[in-house]
Amino acid sequence: MKKLILIDGNSVAFRAFYGLPLLSNQSGLHTNAIFGYARLLEKIIKDEAPTHFLVAFDAGKSTFRHKQYSEYKGGRQKMPPELGEQLAPIRRLIDAYGIKRYEIEEFEADDIIGTLSRQADEEAGFQTIIITGDKDLTQLASDNTVIYYTKKGISDIDLYTPEFINERYGLKPLQIIDLKGLMGDKSDNIPGVPGVGEKTALKLLDTYGTVENVLENVESVGGKKLKENLTHHKDDALMSKELATIHREVPFDFNLDDLTFSNDNEEEKYELFKELEFESLLGNMEANEAEEKISFDDERVDSLEALGGAVSLHLEVHADNYLFNPPEYIAITDGGKTFVDKIDAIGAKELETFLNSRESINVYDLKRQTGLLRQLDITFNDFTTDVMLASFLLDPSKKILDVAESTGQFDISIDSDDFHYGKGKKSKNPPHEERVSFLNSKVMAVHTVKDRMINSLKEDEMYDLWLDLEIPLSKVLAEMEIKGITVEASSLVEMEDDIQERLNEIEEKIHGFAGEAFNINSPKQLGYVLFEKLELPVIKKTKTGYSTAVDVLEQLHDKHEIIQYLLDYRTLSKLQSTYVIGLQGEIKEDSRIHTRYNQTLAQTGRLSSVEPNLQNIPIRIEEGRRIRKAFVPKDDNHVLLALDYSQIELRVLAHVTQDETMINAFTTNTDIHTKTAMEVFGVGKEDVTSEMRRNAKAVNFGIVYGISDYGLSQNLGITRKEAKTFIENYLDSFAEVKEFMKSIVQDAKRDGYVKTMMNRRRYIPDIHSRNFNARSFAERTAMNSPIQGSAADIIKLAMVEYANSEEAKKFDAELLLQIHDELVFDIPRDQVEDFIPVIKGIMEHAIEMSVPLEVEYGYGKDWYEVK
Structure with a gap:
């Protein structure tokens, strides 16, 4: 049998957006709705095996229904920009699946679906499934058409068939439009008849069948008020029914x-999933490796002496952690001759001597190569170029995955790591000759692409950024990763015991409120306790029962004492x-944790850390802050010193916008959030309340991070209208900031990219999009990227300046961590006071701006004590 799937495009996008927490990829694009959509498509294709498929979208705000009733769908809240920016990518997703999509002026998606389902009903051998979050479409249910109604998110579904509709409402599918005619529909602003709710409407339809029959027999209807409403709003009822009727032609x-x-x-x-960073979906696919691979004409040699002076090096191990998994193979080429073999075929001393004798050494991922060399006890870290950076x-x-991904930008096509080694359950250990051949192509690709990349960097005015900042920084990071930071396992074990004791106390309290012992981590058991035993109001249900998610518990906060304990x-x-x-599991034999830094993830240029991620240790609660107690200096004669930039993004904003009010606040050491509150609320300093300052702070940082009125409303717990007013008042108060935001968007439209103070580019492909939401997201990205990117570049520059400082080298300080705007050092206790002015000077003068950079610091016996 032929099976037709019809999806209500906008409705499912809304359900996916509100059904999943906000997610975003490294470009800053929110992706939760796209991801939810992709999961739905995967499930439908797998479960239903459709032979025909279409996704219908609403074409615009005005339809033939608006001509009948101008207030149709009036009063709907404006779509959150975090969702709006995802609609264009959702269309790309649908296209990537090879699914047809359609929209047409004057009609809604419902009408497209209604027409196609009618055609399918009339044609023999078709079964139709309609997927929507709009109950209007349930009127289309028939013997061959079932409506999958998504209640919450996209996984909680009711199947509307004629039998289901009759069982639930006592109606036939077409009577759904009569139901809407009588009771109206607030979501679509269909008026209906005042005073008629679902219960009354169903009672009337049970007796009279249709709106028309109800109105013809109004004198027989019980209740004076109901008679009056039906009589006075006869036209509204008929119009409401017509508005709710899906056009099927x-x-x-x-x-x-x-x-x-x-x-x-x-x-x-596969390519779209990579771009969107949908790792779980990528894991279910295999890359299409059908493209033609380049063959290199280099000569294989048996010794390093045969190679020329300028070479490219690649040490290989099939493992992510290059600090604790030794290299297995080595490949070195001068572009004409290549040496490839197992690593044990060459002595460490011989390799180190060779590296020190080369005039230049090019690599892919300098940090990784340094880490692998260090496991061979080779301290070389004098690479000249890095094509990954x-x-x-x-x-x-572009997500940096491997050599193939990077060199592919310049049409140098080689096998990817995933293709060569396999992935997940399909991982493999290729034979020696296959690995040698693969590594030969890998190192040759790295060598061949270098000059092309250098030329492109020079054309884009980023050669100095690469050579003078990113490459030296990578060398600094390599040494930080190798050193690691000392962590006392005993401190964490003690903390584990303390927290477990606290958890036991809380568990006892919870069981006391419940009147019985139960598994708090079981949603089913917790749901029973909350909603059946304690009879708290049900907020949300899932397929398996009551939802006990955090957002649900927060809504129940004032209903019972048990909620705060949960x-x-x-x-x-x-x-x-x-x-x-x-x-505890990340502490190595040297009693240190060795996090790894990623320079090629965030488009703004910010660093991130992995295994473990030390940038995300929660410090807003005391128990989280206490974790830092376990991070200690190397011995009792040393201390940890932490220095961080104060409000660096806002200082960068003041500099690039040249806003006099902001510059004056920073140069006179006035609290910027208080100053902002004074400007936005039009009050004197003494009249600024703590709430005013809190709101001003949220707007200040919201502007830097491109927050929308929706995002600000969520942060402050206010309406979107209030949030929009805050943002508008802010921009009116800081005229130069407003002008900068306007001009930077114009620059992005002209150039296709924006730049940081150090010329780092971020491309804005959707800046000319015809889709309003995609364009709006692109404009916000254009506004905030130069600020965030410049702040990221400044602390990187400070790290490089520190490494190059002859004055700093007089001290026995070791740079251990970079956490956003913070640097953490290990230094002898008797040197710290003399070192502080040196490192503060380096950080505060890393770059000269119109406002002073301010660095705050603290030191102590552990990371907790420094703050």
């Missing part, structure tokens, strides 16, 4: 055969498992 320029679905667009899906600068939107229990449990216990 939309003029198409295609037929059902054109909707044939084959599900053979694997390559397009060049690749990222030239296209920061929230505390979850917070501490997460802290315990992820950090207190998790960090």
Whole structure:
């Protein structure tokens, strides 16, 4: 049998957006709705095996229904920009699956779906499934058409068939429009008849069948007020029914055969999933490796002496952690001759001598190569170029996966690591000759692409950024990773015991409120306790029962004392498992944790850390801050010193905008949030309340990070209208900031990219998009990227300046960590006071601006004590 899937495009996008927490990829694009959509498509294709497929969208704000009733759908809240920016990518997603999509002026998606489902009903051998979050479409249910109604998110679904509708409402599918005619529909602003709710409407339809029959027999209807309302609002009832009726004669320029679905667009899906960073979906696919690979004409040699002076080096191990997994193979080329073999075929001393004799050494991922060499006891860290870093600068939107991904930017096509080694359950250990051949192509690709990348960097004015900042920084980071930071496991174990004791106390309290012992971590058991035993109001249900998610518990906060204990229990449990216990497993034999830094993830240029991520240790609660107690100096004669930039993004904003009010606040050491509150609320300094300052602070940082009125409303717990007013008042108060935001968008439209103070580019591909939401997101990205990127570049520059400072080298200080705007050092206790002015001077003068850079510091016996 032929199976047609019809999806209500906008409705499902809304459900996916609100059904999943906000997610975003490294480009800053929110992706939760796109991800939810992709999961739905995967499930539908797998479970239903459709032969025909279409996604219908609303074409615009005005339809033929607005001509009948101008207030149709009036009063709907404006779509959050975090969702709006995802609509264009959702369309790309649908195209990547090879699914047809359609929209047409004057009609809604409902009408498109209604027409196609009618055609399918009339044509023999078709079964139709309609997927929507709009109950209007349930009127289309028939013997061959079922409506999958998404209640919450996209996984909680009711199947509307004629039997289901009759069982639930006592109606036939077409009577759904009569129901809407009588009771109206607030979501679509369909008026209906005042005073008629669902219960009354169903009672009337049970007796009279249709709106028309109700109105013809109004004198027989019980209740004086109801009679009056039906009489006075007769026209509204008839109009409401008409508005709710799906039009099933939309003029198409295609037929059902054109909707044939084959599900053979694997390559397009794979590329889009990579761009969106949908790792779980990528894990279910295999890359299409059908493209033609380049053959290199280099000569294989058996000794290093045969190679020329300028070479490219690649040490290989098939493992992510290059600090603790020794290299297995080595490949070195001068472009004409190449040496490739197992690492044990060459002595460490011989290799170190060779490296020190080369005039230049090019690599892919300098940090990784340094870490692998160090495991061979080779201290060489004098690489001259790094094509991975060049690749990222030239296209920061591209996820850096391996050599193949980077060299592919310049049409040098080689096998990817995933293709060569396999992935997940399909991982493999290729034979020696295969590995040698693969590494030969890998090192040759790295060598061949270098000059092309350098030329492109010079053309884009980023050569100095690459050579003078990113490459030296990578050398600094390599040494930080290798050193690691001392962590006292005993301190974490003690903390684990303390937290467990606290968890036990909370558990006892919770069980006391419940009147019985139960598994707090079981949603089913917790749901029973909260909603059946304690009879708290049900907020949300899932397929398996009551939802006990955090957002649900927060809504129940004032309903019962048990809720706060449950929230505390979850917070501490997460802290315990992820950090207190998790960090213990990351401590190596040297009693240190060796986090790894990623220079090629965030398009703004900010660093991130992995295994473990030390940038995300929660410090807003005391138990989280206490984790820092375990991070200590190397011995009792040393201390940890932490220095961080104060409000660096706002200082950068003041500099690049040249806003006099902001500059004056920073140069006179006035609290910027208080100053902002004074400007926005039009009050004197003495009249600024703590709430005013809190709101001003949120707007200040919101501007820097491109927050929308929706995002600000969520942060402050206010309406979107109030949040929009805050932002507008802010921009009116800081005229130069407003002008900068305007001009930077114009620059992005002219150039296609924006730049930081050090010329780091971020490309803005959707700045000319015809889609309003995609364009709006692009404009916000253009506004905030120069600020965030410049701040990231400044602390990087400070790290490089520190490494090059002859004055700093007089001290026995070791740079251990970079946490956003903070640097952490290990230094002898008797040197710290003399070192502070030196390192503060380096950081505060890393770059000269119109406002002073201010660095705050603290030191002590552990990381906790420094703050």
